[in-house]
Amino acid sequence: MSETPGIILARYAVSQRTAPLPSDVLEKVRVHLLDSLAAIVSGSALSARTAGRNYAELRGGNLEATVIGASRRFPVVEAALANGMCAHADESDDSHESSQTHPGCGVVPSALAVAEYVQASGEDLLKAVELGYEVTIRFGEALSPCMSFARSSLSCHAFAPLFGAGFAAGSLLGFNETQFLVLLNYLAQEASGLMTWRLDQAHTLKSYVFAGMPSSNGVRCAMMVKAGWTGAGDVLGTDRNFFDSISPHQQLMLNVSDLGTYHKILETDLKKYSVGFPIAAPLAALEDILDRTKVPADQIGEVRITYLSDWFKVIGDASKMPDLNLRHCVSATIVEGHLSFAMSHDESHMLDPQIVAAGEKVIFEDAPPDQDRFEAVVRVILTDGSTHIARQSREVLGRIQNPMTRSQSDAKALELLKTVLSEKSSYALINTIHSLEEAHTLDSLLNILRELKKH
Template sequence: MSQAGTRPLPEEVVEKAKQHVLDTFAAMISGAELPPGRAALQFVQAYGGKEVATVVASRIVCGPLEAAFANGVLAHSDETDDSHGPSRSHPGASVVPATFAAGEQFGISGAHFLRAVTLGYDVGPRVTMCMGGPGYQAATHRSTHGTVAAFAAGAAAGCAAGLNAQQFRFLLDYAAQQTSGIGAWTRDAEHIEKAFLFGGKPAAAGVGTAMLIRAGWTGVDDVFSGSDSFFDAYAPRENGVVKADTSQLISGLGERYEITRTNIKKWTVGSPIQAPLDALAGFFRKRSFTADEVQKVVVRIASDEANTVSNREMPDICMQHIIAVMLLDKTVTFVSAHDKARMQDPAVLRQRAKVEVVADPRIDARRPRREAIVELTLADGTQLTEWVRDVRGTAENPMTRDEIVVKARDLMTPVLGSAGCSALIDRLLSLETLGDIRELRQTLQKD
């Protein structure tokens, strides 16, 4: 961790890091127009702070902790940000805001920024991977997302702050003390608590911790072992014995980059809806048909996913609604996925009535992969079936740079305008050439 700020990354990892940074900033900018984002901007505008760090999609410049908090909430105001399957987390929502705020505080270069971001993705996910990844929340009722984010944001901010090895030991201790989040976030109907837990809180905590340790604060030398360790407190137990494969903390560290295993969403909707939309897009390529020609759509997904996206009140995480929109429009955009009024449109409701969501044990057995089986029946009796195993945007089926740019434009143009959007994309895709990350401020602000 202490060497990451100056250690060159492989070219393909640099490219992947730039793509995730672009995707996360796009999520922040689009999030500024949504209720969690508006709440964050109102809070930080009233709270203030020393003018050091940029709050995206606004004219606000404030303290680094406040900026990290606001930008973290913006990044997960919606379901457009990236996700890491093996750890069940959304690393970008905490890592990029924390690195940006700390980077502005300490005036780091674009290359240093990319290395710090990459470190955050490497450290945070490995913590829950030690404890069973997606099964960790089911076993403990604690949030994998909040746990990963605490360590990921701290590691990234610590790298931006230039901490040495001993200081990073203390930082890991403080990150452990600030780990939080319980599974109740799944009941959040407005996405505000979720944005706080996944992005805002850990981003601010990571920056604050890095600044405290840099200022000379000390702590426990090794929070992962010894009495009352992190794993004693947080890991699941079986017959009283801690269940944690601690070797996963450093397995492949510096060789296997978790940012290359992190998914970028093609569709600006909840993760469990990605595979079904891929399937429908494939059906449209194979055969021409209208929504009214569809008799029935059966979507088979994992049990936990069905609980997350079946008949939800928010349009972008409601499987039945989004499938109906896809049938009518033959695509899903950011605007169509967030048009809540359309949930009452009779034309949409007619199509929604045809959609059945089924928790399928075959897909349960494939978790944490985001797979789905979609069965579509037309009025003439034709049946189309697709088992989507490699969702577009995953490591197994990655999006191209051009596809990610198209998605970013869809998210950012309504907020920044076409020219502003193009300028920001150009800057973010050449980050390694920036002498000071503060040079990003002008392209990220909105009048």
């Protein structure tokens, strides 16, 4: 059989399981695993968690894997689904621009569930997560030209993490090259996801599309292969292959040329703000002005935001979710001086008279043709007529061009974790992840994640 992309990927997945991770990659994996777990924990207090947990409770079944905050365990597929629903519930999870994916929310719930199921070590979990990111991002980069960047109805955010979640699960299950090729066939059959998540008003559908669906379907496909299901051929390299089915008129191809020599997780961004990505640049620009001027809210007459009009279709007034509504996030920042997690996730704040009044001062303006599509220009006009201006490019804190330090990423994780866990448990989880490769079991980590309330 010739060296088709699927064969190369399957062979790499086998070798990656025993190869040491470079030190910079290992550190990056730890940071993103912590970031994703913090997102799952904080998301477990929101409505998407209720949907996932209720489904898991309804299904019942074998006690195989932990659901965050639950006292009992659930079947591995249901655990991946329930934790996946939490992982993207509050927009605090990581992202990767060129692949148009949120890798962590799809990969980590899958890896965590299967790692517990097979009683994996900390190193096993870290390597599975790294493989999941690698596969997610490479599939996303292959698919995004005909999906997100082509304004397709298909959602790259769902398609790509499915493959990453499946490969992370397959790695932990000890798959050989043939099993990974069979897994690719079943993942290709499961691949789906529509952009209709943009219509969601409670983050349940969006959480399912971005995380719950790809994570649980990836685990299910891996468990099917583990049970002996067969499927011949490389679905990525044959005639009428997976990519042909998605876009028959484009030559889509999975890039496998630098597998093992370059690690895509190094390109993955962290979020400073727990909001939809397009909101970050206007917020950073506004915070810059407020930090410089120390101007109180009652002295602000107008806030004019010049931004690409396409962004307003995603984060404009039609969005009823606070973390995806630019006007609300800006208004809350005007009133409070910064955007707290509570302000961006408690819907009741959208009705706060003070915030509503501040929102009436916010004016959206379409960017001129020469303004970069990711740049936001914010003008704060005070009641005395003076104007303060700030520009923010895409390189907000947390982007790979402007990375967080470990202390900054730890601080972000701590804020999220403490919304649900005790301070002691929050610090314990952070410390556990920073030395996870030394852990022979995941017992300590899982015991922390089962804690439900602050103490």
